[in-house]
Amino acid sequence: MASARRAGSIQEDGLAEGLAGGTAVVTGAAGGIGLGIARAAADAGMSLVIADIAADRLAAVEKEFRDRGIDVLAIVTNTADAASVERMAAQAIERFGAPRLLVNNAGVEMMGDIWELPAEQWQRIIDINVLGPVHGVRAFAPAMIAAGTPSYIANITSIGGLGMSGGQAPYIVSKHALLSFTECLYLELAEAAPHIKVSAVLPGPVATRIFTDAVALTEKAHIAQAHDQMEAVLAQGMSGDDAGRKIVDQIVEGRFWISPHPEMMEGAAQSRAAYLAGLHTPAQRVRPSYQSK
Numbered sequence: 001m002a003s004a005r006r007a008g009s010i011q012e013d014g015l016a017e018g019l020a021g022g023t024a025v026v027t028g029a030a031g032g033i034g035l036g037i038a039r040a041a042a043d044a045g046m047s048l049v050i051a052d053i054a055a056d057r058l059a060a061v062e063k064e065f066r067d068r069g070i071d072v073l074a075i076v077t078n079t080a081d082a083a084s085v086e087r088m089a090a091q092a093i094e095r096f097g098a099p100r101l102l103v104n105n106a107g108v109e110m111m112g113d114i115w116e117l118p119a120e121q122w123q124r125i126i127d128i129n130v131l132g133p134v135h136g137v138r139a140f141a142p143a144m145i146a147a148g149t150p151s152y153i154a155n156i157t158s159i160g161g162l163g164m165s166g167g168q169a170p171y172i173v174s175k176h177a178l179l180s181f182t183e184c185l186y187l188e189l190a191e192a193a194p195h196i197k198v199s200a201v202l203p204g205p206v207a208t209r210i211f212t213d214a215v216a217l218t219e220k221a222h223i224a225q226a227h228d229q230m231e232a233v234l235a236q237g238m239s240g241d242d243a244g245r246k247i248v249d250q251i252v253e254g255r256f257w258i259s260p261h262p263e264m265m266e267g268a269a270q271s272r273a274a275y276l277a278g279l280h281t282p283a284q285r286v287r288p289s290y291q292s293k
């Protein structure tokens with residue numbers, strides 16, 4: 001199993017990378033990619049702190065891990081709320097000490113024309129998708145820095161964080177911002193605490209409920225059509241468990257750029273670079289970041 005390969009090996013930069021015996025904190029862990037990451041971390045021998053806003057689904061996932069004999073702490077958390085994340089972190093650190101792995105994964109989708117989505121929906125997606133990871137880092141980084149143990153922070157952005165797409169501007173904006181935050185975090189921790197490796201995770205399509213749960217102004221035909229298209233693309237995507245395993249494998253390699261769909265990420269990065277280098281005008285393409293598949 002992959003965990004046996006990972007445990008105890010040393011990276012070329014000298015960072016000990018065995019995760020076994022450490023604790024993983026995963027937000028949005030009650031389903032989808034977050035659950036896949038939590039399962040992969042448990043397979044690698046880690047204790048778990050799983051946090052999600054969906055209490056019922058979180059309780060079911062907690063039971064799954066308990067039944068497997070995993071040391072797990074499930075905490076209902078709203079990552080948009082700094083105080084909620086700080087409470088979760090205090091409980092997690094009291095129980096397990098500083099985590100070896102923090103994955104800021106919780107995120108939501110939103111579809112609609114820019115001028116028609118209400119201000120509170122714009123606020124909500126920025127609060128969850130951008131400030132949620134900021135709150136996670138603020139809550140856990142001081143303990144991780146003080147611990148001095150080789151450890152990892154990974155933020156789940158998206159291949160959409162390298163692209164553009166009319167119809168889901170709030171999501172795209174949030175994922176660009178999260179990528180930018182993660183780049184700055186890398187720089188700051190490389191100076192202040194080089195024992196903490198930072199990764200930006202850019203998944204392509206993974207079969208999850210994110211579009212089913214999305215806010216979408218589907219009374220507009222073009223939004224309804226784009227929503228249905230995206231839901232269909234994701235339904236054909238990789239499973240959350242496969243994505244979670246690939247993500248954890250790449251995190252422990254100490255990489256910054258991570259994706260369960262590496263070729264798609266490279267294609268999107270090259271398109272973005274060419275677009276910026278040429279100072280091209282934004283061009284609407286259907287699912288731009290998914291065309292390189």
Ligand SMILES: NC(=O)c1ccc[n+]([C@@H]2O[C@H](COP(=O)([O-])OP(=O)(O)OC[C@H]3O[C@@H](n4cnc5c(N)ncnc54)[C@H](O)[C@@H]3O)[C@@H](O)[C@H]2O)c1
Binds near residue numbers: 204209
């Ligand atoms: N599925 C994909 O194709 C895809 C592609 C690129 C990036 N992503 C990103 O992956 C991450 C996980 O998404 P997913 O596809 O697994 O979706 P998902 O909807 O299956 O899982 C997201 C989880 O986050 C939880 N959540 C939502 N708001 C929350 C909040 N305020 N506080 C705490 N938990 C909250 C949900 O309850 C859910 O369990 C997201 O950041 C998403 O943007 C997904």
